[in-house]
Amino acid sequence: VNAPAWLSNLLSMLMLALAAYSLWRLLIARAWERDTDYETDALHLLAGLAAAGLISTWAHTLPRGAWTVVFAAGGVYFAVRAVRSWAEAGDRRRLVGGGACCAVLVYMFTAGVAPSTLHGSTAGQYTMAGMPGMILDQTLTYPSIGLIFAVGLAFAAVAVLNRMAPMTAQDGPAQAASAGSAGSVSSGGSEGGNGGGSGLMLAPRSVDVCRILIVLVLAYAILTKLV
Amino acid sequence: MVLFALVELAIGFGIAWPPAVKPALIACMVWAPFLWFFAEGLGGLASGSASAFTGAPGASLLYGLLAVLLWPTERGGRSEATRFVGTRRAQAVWVVLWGLLAGLAFLPANTARNAFSDAISGNGTGVPVWYGSLLDHASAWTAGRGGELAVVFGLALALVAVSVLLPWRRAVRAGMVLALLLAALIWVFGEGFGMPFMGMGTDPDTAPLLAVLALAFWPSRRPIAEPAVAPEAGIVEGAAA
Numbered sequence A: 001v002n003a004p005a006w007l008s009n010l011l012s013m014l015m016l017a018l019a020a021y022s023l024w025r026l027l028i029a030r031a032w033e034r035d036t037d038y039e040t041d042a043l044h045l046l047a048g049l050a051a052a053g054l055i056s057t058w059a060h061t062l063p064r065g066a067w068t069v070v071f072a073a074g075g076v077y078f079a080v081r082a083v084r085s086w087a088e089a090g091d092r093r094r095l096v097g098g099g100a101c102c103a104v105l106v107y108m109f110t111a112g113v114a115p116s117t118l119h120g121s122t123a124g125q126y127t128m129a130g131m132p133g134m135i136l137d138q139t140l141t142y143p144s145i146g147l148i149f150a151v152g153l154a155f156a157a158v159a160v161l162n163r164m165a166p167m168t169a170q171d172g173p174a175q176a177a178s179a180g181s182a183g184s185v186s187s188g189g190s191e192g193g194n195g196g197g198s199g200l201m202l203a204p205r206s207v208d209v210c211r212i213l214i215v216l217v218l219a220y221a222i223l224t225k226l227v
Numbered sequence B: 001m002v003l004f005a006l007v008e009l010a011i012g013f014g015i016a017w018p019p020a021v022k023p024a025l026i027a028c029m030v031w032a033p034f035l036w037f038f039a040e041g042l043g044g045l046a047s048g049s050a051s052a053f054t055g056a057p058g059a060s061l062l063y064g065l066l067a068v069l070l071w072p073t074e075r076g077g078r079s080e081a082t083r084f085v086g087t088r089r090a091q092a093v094w095v096v097l098w099g100l101l102a103g104l105a106f107l108p109a110n111t112a113r114n115a116f117s118d119a120i121s122g123n124g125t126g127v128p129v130w131y132g133s134l135l136d137h138a139s140a141w142t143a144g145r146g147g148e149l150a151v152v153f154g155l156a157l158a159l160v161a162v163s164v165l166l167p168w169r170r171a172v173r174a175g176m177v178l179a180l181l182l183a184a185l186i187w188v189f190g191e192g193f194g195m196p197f198m199g200m201g202t203d204p205d206t207a208p209l210l211a212v213l214a215l216a217f218w219p220s221r222r223p224i225a226e227p228a229v230a231p232e233a234g235i236v237e238g239a240a241a
Helices: A005-031 A038-055 A064-084 A089-111 A143-163 A171-177 A204-226 B002-016 B018-038 B059-069 B087-105 B115-121 B129-142 B146-163 B169-190 B206-216 B233-239
Strands: none
Touching: A005 A038, A005 A204, A038 A064, A038 A089, A038 A204, A064 A089, A089 A143, A089 A204, A143 A204, A143 B002, B002 B018, B018 B059, B059 B087, B059 B206, B087 B146, B115 B129, B115 B146, B115 B169, B129 B169, B146 B169, B169 B206
């Protein structure tokens, strides 16, 4: 797909904002005596920065090889952590999700997902190979794996959203009442408790929203090179 | 195009988020006919060559149909699809849909010698090597056999259509399995996975929706108890049938 440049720019800015927010969470959680899931926040920080560079040239940061090493190491870390805490369903789901996110990013950096060099929209046009006016950007290696990842990411986004409960007026007091049980599942469905705060999670729903946004942007980045 | 994508993302995520399910389903019911008419050209039904193998009756129609059949309700039923509209109406929808697909298989354009072969080879542009090879083999095998394959395909679709009326749960399940198998064959060979590799795919096409429909009609092991007093008499008549 030859995605419009404004959309790619907008999504890149969104990813950078998300990375900045995750950094802010990492820095502020302890000072505010709130718990946060440091692993997920760190992953969102790195994934946000990487994803921005994958869809817009101006957001490029590290070389592809460096990002590949970072996310390969992250994937191994999450995999080991997932195996060690396999008995706890909440932690397991979160850690497996983190590992899967790293695996997708490793694929993206090694398979050639990158900002499109084409400009303008092909909306409504047939892009047939060898035809005049054809605008097609299919430079992805292993496109079948890319398609599987894109579909998997879409399902992951739906699954996270489906687990998110609506916010109610009782959420604050209820969460405060459950504070102290570090590692518990928050009212918004985000698991965590890796921090050393009071047990009161720092804006858990926003983590879910970040998770959904990252997953969608990664799927978008793959699809722009695939279809 | 971006606007279309955003609308569809909003509908999809609305359905995924429990508090927004009903508004999103209503939006789907409004959006689907619009797409079916303007973007899908009635799923090709008016063309004289529409075939279930190549995407008839149109994905939008199936999205709308699923939005109605899977409307959230507390009512019981023999399957998910029968809970809201009732058993008879759901069965009627199934029979009409799959019966229509069976009928289309016998159109002259679809019984031509190379009807299947041409449809399969048309999906080969830009695809990965392994998939292109699979399509090449399938295209070569079906070349010149369009008439025979159309009869087999049409009869299989007709079997699926009537299976839902059978009184034995195992027979109904066999029909659903056949429906799933046909959906898989249609998706891989007829629809090219919705043509994502050709730069012109906008949706996964009809086959995954036919599969979802079959799963929605999958008979439960034991019927969920109907409520003693039904809130809406008009719907209960069908639900109790």
